[in-house]
Amino acid sequence: MKIYKLNEKSKGICESCKKLVHTTFKLVSVPFLNKRGSVNDILCAICDDCDHVVSIPQQSAPRIKEAMNSKKHAIEVRLPHHLLDVLLVASDEFKLGNPELLKDTLIRYYISIAVEDKKVLANIKNFSSSDFAKGSGSRLSLKVSDTIYARFEHLIQTTSLNKTQLLKGLIL
DSSP, X not given: OOOOOTTOEEEEEETTTTEEEEEEEEEEEEEOTTSSOEEEEEEEEEETTTOOEEEOOGXXXXXXXXXXXXXXXXXXXXXXXXXXXXXXXXXXXXXXXXXXXXXXXXXXXXXXXXHHOHHHXXXXXXXXXXXXXXXXXXXXXXXXXXXHHHHHHHHHHHHTOOHHHHHHHHHO
């Protein structure tokens, strides 16, 4: 597979111009054919005459696939500030960079573990109603994939807790 660089020149047949044209590889947003979204910042061969997309190189396929398959679901809850601190401290322990960014990954991991471990599931129910879980002064918002969201919904059904209670139990 040939890997193209930004601003590299090429040739291709432009559908709009109906002829062989010179192209330049640029980062562009390309809409899906069904008009339900687009893929941002993918490398494409752009017609030097009319600025239409002439071709999309194979190296852009993973970004397109990700955009097509990754419907993101929002999980938003209000938690006591000290629970967000617990997440940040736990994230900081891994020493993998910015704990603020890692905390969302940690929650996704906790969701995955809870689905498979009955002991963790029992602890979630106990911890979610503890005195330490009381309060709702801060907002937690994260985006998750279809798979993680389905697991989260399964946990809500299994535990009979609401989103906030479930996340409190997961964090504790």
